[in-house]
Amino acid sequence: MMKKVVLAYSGGLDTSVCIFLLKERYDFDEVISVIVDVGQPEEDIKTAKERAERFADKVYCIDAREEFVNDYIIPSIKANGCYEGYVLGTAIARPLIAKKVVDVAIKENALAVAHGCTGKGNDQLRFDFIFSLSGLEIIAPIRDLNLVRSWEIDYAREKGLDLGINAEKPWSIDENLWSRSIEGGRLEDPWFTPPEEIYKWTNDPRNAPNDPEFIEISFKDGIPVKLNNKELDGLNLIRELNRLGGLHGVGRTDIIEDRILGLKARENYEHPAATILISAHKALEQIVLTKDEIFFKNMVDERWSDLAYKGLIYEPLFDDLNAFIDKTQERVCGDVRLKLFKGSLHIVGRRSPYQLYSETNVSFDEKQSEKVILSEYHGYQAKIFKNVVMHKKKT
Numbered sequence: 304m305m306k307k308v309v310l311a312y313s314g315g316l317d318t319s320v321c322i323f324l325l326k327e328r329y330d331f332d333e334v335i336s337v338i339v340d341v342g343q344p345e346e347d348i349k350t351a352k353e354r355a356e357r358f359a360d361k362v363y364c365i366d367a368r369e370e371f372v373n374d375y376i377i378p379s380i381k382a383n384g385c386y387e388g389y390v391l392g393t394a395i396a397r398p399l400i401a402k403k404v405v406d407v408a409i410k411e412n413a414l415a416v417a418h419g420c421t422g423k424g425n426d427q428l429r430f431d432f433i434f435s436l437s438g439l440e441i442i443a444p445i446r447d448l449n450l451v452r453s454w455e456i457d458y459a460r461e462k463g464l465d466l467g468i469n470a471e472k473p474w475s476i477d478e479n480l481w482s483r484s485i486e487g488g489r490l491e492d493p494w495f496t497p498p499e500e501i502y503k504w505t506n507d508p509r510n511a512p513n514d515p516e517f518i519e520i521s522f523k524d525g526i527p528v529k530l531n532n533k534e535l536d537g538l539n540l541i542r543e544l545n546r547l548g549g550l551h552g553v554g555r556t557d558i559i560e561d562r563i564l565g566l567k568a569r570e571n572y573e574h575p576a577a578t579i580l581i582s583a584h585k586a587l588e589q590i591v592l593t594k595d596e597i598f599f600k601n602m603v604d605e606r607w608s609d610l611a612y613k614g615l616i617y618e619p620l621f622d623d624l625n626a627f628i629d630k631t632q633e634r635v636c637g638d639v640r641l642k643l644f645k646g647s648l649h650i651v652g653r654r655s656p657y658q659l660y661s662e663t664n665v666s667f668d669e670k671q672s673e674k675v676i677l678s679e680y681h682g683y684q685a686k687i688f689k690n691v692v693m694h695k696k697k698t
Contacts, residue, residue: 305332308415308442309408311400311430312336312359314351315475316466317419317445320455322358323462324444325417333360337407339400340364341371342480342538354464361411365403368480372537375399376481381525381628381635382607383581383588389556389570390577392482394612397426401433408439415440422446425563429614436617452487474501480541483573493559493569504545504573508552508646515644516551517651520583522639525632527580541576548575552646563613578648583639586650590658591634600631 308331312318318336325331336355340348348364355362375395378384384391401418408416416434420427420443427446434441444450452475459466475487485501499507521529530540548554554575562568588597607624615621637655641648 307331307333307335307411307413308417309335309337309404309411309413310359310417311404311419312338312351312355312362313419313477314338314347314354315419316452316455316459317421317475319354319358319464319466320450320459321417321419321444322355323458324448325442328444328448329442331415335359335361335363335407335411335413337404338362338364339403340366340368341396341399342368342541343478347478358462358464363407365407367399367403368538371396371399371480372541376541377526377537378625378628379481379611380527380580380584381632382611382624383585383604384608384611385581385604386608386612387558387560389558389560389572390482390574390581391608391611392479392572392574392577393477393484394425394429394614395481396479397429398433398614398616401430405434405437405439408437413439415442417442417444419443419445422449423562423564423566424568425612425614428563432614432617480538480545481574481577485571485573486569490571491569497557497571501571502555502573504549504575505555506550506552511550511552511645515642516547517640517642518547518579519638519640519652520580521637522584522587523636525584525629525635527583541580544576544579546575548579548643548648549573551643553643553648554578555646579641579643582648582650583641584635586639586653587635587637587655588631590653590660591637591655592631593659596631600628603627 308325308329310318310321310325322334322336325334336359338348338351338355352362352364379391379395384395386394404416416437416439418427418430420430427443431441445455474485474490477484483504489495490497490501519531520527521532527537527540528534530543535543554573554577556572556574558570558572559567560570588600592600603624607621607628610616610618610621610624634655634657636657637653639650640652642651
């Protein structure tokens with residue numbers, strides 16, 4: 304019987320090296336590469352496929368973009384998915400990629416599944432969590448053999464694979480529809496100023512348009528459904544916001560984050576659409592949810608984000624948190640207006656049929672006695688009840 308292994312393949316240095324190592328060091332007869340499209344640039348998918356076809360024994364290329372949007376990005380928007388100050392991107396894509404790899408491994412009757420993660424990062428655990436559910440052997444050559452990038456670069460060249468990576472610019476880049484991460488090389492020095500060349504999605508704010516751009520995003524049940532009053536499916540809406548936000552230099556993050564293993568790491572991200580949509584979503588929640596709902600949901604969102612960051616989407620608590628979050632989103636309907644300008648994003652308007660805000664009640668131009676204020680408080684509570692009843696009738 305053929306000894307098969309299925310590899311999560313990105314087309315980059317680590318996973319490309321793994322194709323050779325799985326045969327040379329682990330004695331597999333057949334290496335099956337699985338490329339999962341979660342919104343990477345078309346050219347990257349094409350390049351990965353060409354490399355895999357050249358060096359692997361069999362290749363699967365799976366389009367999972369719609370699934371990624373509907374089952375991973377939309378829940379993240381509802382949960383305002385952020386970890387330590389930046390929007391979740393790489394983390395929420397990993398479980399989906401791992402799941403597709405397992406599906407192929409089962410179909411191919413493989414003995415093992417493999418990934419190209421190191422022993423210092425988060426992705427090894429995210430892949431391992433999903434892979435372990437399959438009962439298949441898990442192999443991670445880069446981690447197991449304790450390899451460093453300089454050795455990998457030389458080894459790849461020996462095998463006739465030149466990835467355009469060198470010691471001066473050894474950036475490790477991961478992209479999906481929702482986020483782009485850049486790390487490695489001199490970026491590991493927290494004092495080093497990232498060169499402009501590492502950014503691909505976002506303009507240098509100094510080179511962004513000199514005039515601000517105003518956009519409107521409409522939500523239904525916490526889900527973005529329109530851009531500037533035009534209905535768009537999730538995939539195309541995110542693409543357009545990545546373009547608009549990137550044009551204006553919106554959505555860069557340079558952060559020291561705490562990895563799952565407890566190590567601190569310097570990470571650079573680009574996420575224009577994610578920055579815009581989560582900012583707009585939070586602004587709409589502020590006008591339709593009560594103070595107590597917002598207070599409690601902030602705690603739920605933080606716990607949700609921590610589990611998502613770790614890749615623990617099958618933890619029972621994750622389902623419980625999603626159930627609560629979905630309930631709060633029933634009245635998160637309405638429009639948000641934003642201003643994009645020179646790397647900055649500002650909420651400049653919001654409205655909803657379920658809004659609890661009353662211009663008359665808070666106006667400085669209206670005199671109010673203590674009795675009137677008390678009456679308005681009761682009116683506020685009545686409006687909350689009315690909104691809930693109104694929504695139930697609509698659904």
